[in-house]
Amino acid sequence: MIHYRNEVPRSGVNGRALVATARRLLAAANLPEGDLSLSLVDDSRIRGLNRTYRGKDRATDVLSFPLASASNASPEPLLGDVVISVETARRQAEEYDASLQCEIYRLLIHGLLHLMGHDHVASTERRAMRREERRLAKAIGLPWPYANDGNAPTG
Secondary structure (H helix, E strand, O other), rough: EEEEOOOOOOOOOHHHHHHHHHHHHHHHOOOOOOOEEEEEEOHHHHHHHHHHOOOOOOOOOEEEEEOOOOOOOOOOOOEEEEEEEEEHHHHHHOOOOOHHHHHHHHHHHHHHHHHHOOOOHHHHHHHHHHHHHHHEEEHHHOOOOOOOOHHHHOO
C-alpha cells in the first residue's frame, strides 16, 4: 500500500501518476505488497527533518526513514517513509534539463533503494546503487536524464 501526502500547494506533481509509479517500482523491486509512505514537502520542512534526524541544517532532495528490513519474511513488508522536497527537485530538474515529474520519480527510486538497505557511502556501494537506480528507472520507462552519473545529486 502506498500512503501519499502532498504538503505543497500547486506543486505541479501529478500525484496519481506518482502513486501508480510507486506501485510499479515496488513490483520491479520484488516488493509488490510493500507498504510505503511517500510525502512531498517544501525545503523548509525537509530542512527541519534533515536537521532533526541527520544533524544537517540544510535542505536536501530526498530523505528515507526505514521501518523494517525489506527482506523480512512478512508478506507485507513495512518499508518506511520517503520524503521528497518539491522545491529542491524543481531546481535539480532545471539543472539537469528533466521534467519535475521525472526528477520526482528519480528521487523516489533513490529513496526506495535506501529503504531497501542500499547506500552510496563507499564506492562499491555507490556503483551497486547506481546500477539498481538505472534498472528501476528502465522498469518504469524513465529515461535516465543525467549524462554523467557521477554528477547526479544524491539524497
